Amino acid sequence: MTNLTLAMSLLLALAMVAAAIVAVQRKSLPVAILAAGLVSLLASVQFLLLAAPDVAMTEAAIGSGLTTFLFFFVLARVRGGQDD
């Protein structure tokens, strides 16, 4: 692994941790869902850097694409029930 990719993956890892903290800490659910999707998106880039393109494609399509919108569909369905 060259220095450039090492720096990139370290940066990505930091961004992932930051996005995960946002996802946990934020009170607003849409923001939290988007932050969780961002974690998946950055993870897929990370997989690509680690030379696993197959996993990266799965993560990008399922983890950050479908799951995010699945959460939004569920959010639209449960909204109006409770506050939290």
Place this chain on the structure above:
Amino acid sequence: MIKRASVLLLLLGLGAVFASLLLDYVPSTELSLTATYYAERGAQETGATNLITAILVTYRGLDTLGEVTVLFLAAAIVGLVLSRGRQAGETGDAGGATAAPPAGELLSTGKDLLVPLILLLGVYVIANGHLTPGGGFQGGAILASAILLILLTDPMRRFSHRLIAALESVSGLVFVGMGVLGIFLAGGFLDNRILPLGTLGELFSAGAIPVIYAFVGLKVGAEFSSMLVNLSETRESRS
């Protein structure tokens, strides 16, 4: 206070475990026994240039069957739970479904432009699963994301549940059927050598892998689509 302290203690314990794992980690310089076998013989035995697909569909084909079954169960349970909610919602406020606001210009134009391209990419990823990274699972998820884009633009759009269910069950049956054919015509369950291997690196090569993966892709796409369609329809009848 005790709760907070126990959480802190748990975090510290986990940190210690992970730190010791990280400090002990030594990158292996050579492949393990199984990996060496796959790397040396995989391409010859299966005719697939993408070794990951070769492992997923032939050597570990049974695992793939299990994964698809888990996905099928998840989709079936989502459908089951939501169909009950849908009936309750319909008897509660019958005819009270309000029309969704029209999608914006940006979204509808983007949908018209992107959906064919996304479908094409999905088919490409599935068809080239044995040559380039990707395959049935990834392609199926890409196909489902095209359905998702259509649903986002037009939430009142109805997809035929019967068509999705038929597609799903037929591809599942064909997948298992190809596997059983492998027992009789070749070395074992899900052996890809029931069709000629062809030349390495061509589109029509690697025996039954492209056929099996095409049906896996259709199955995965149908399962994800049924989940999305179910969720989207329930939301409409509720609000």
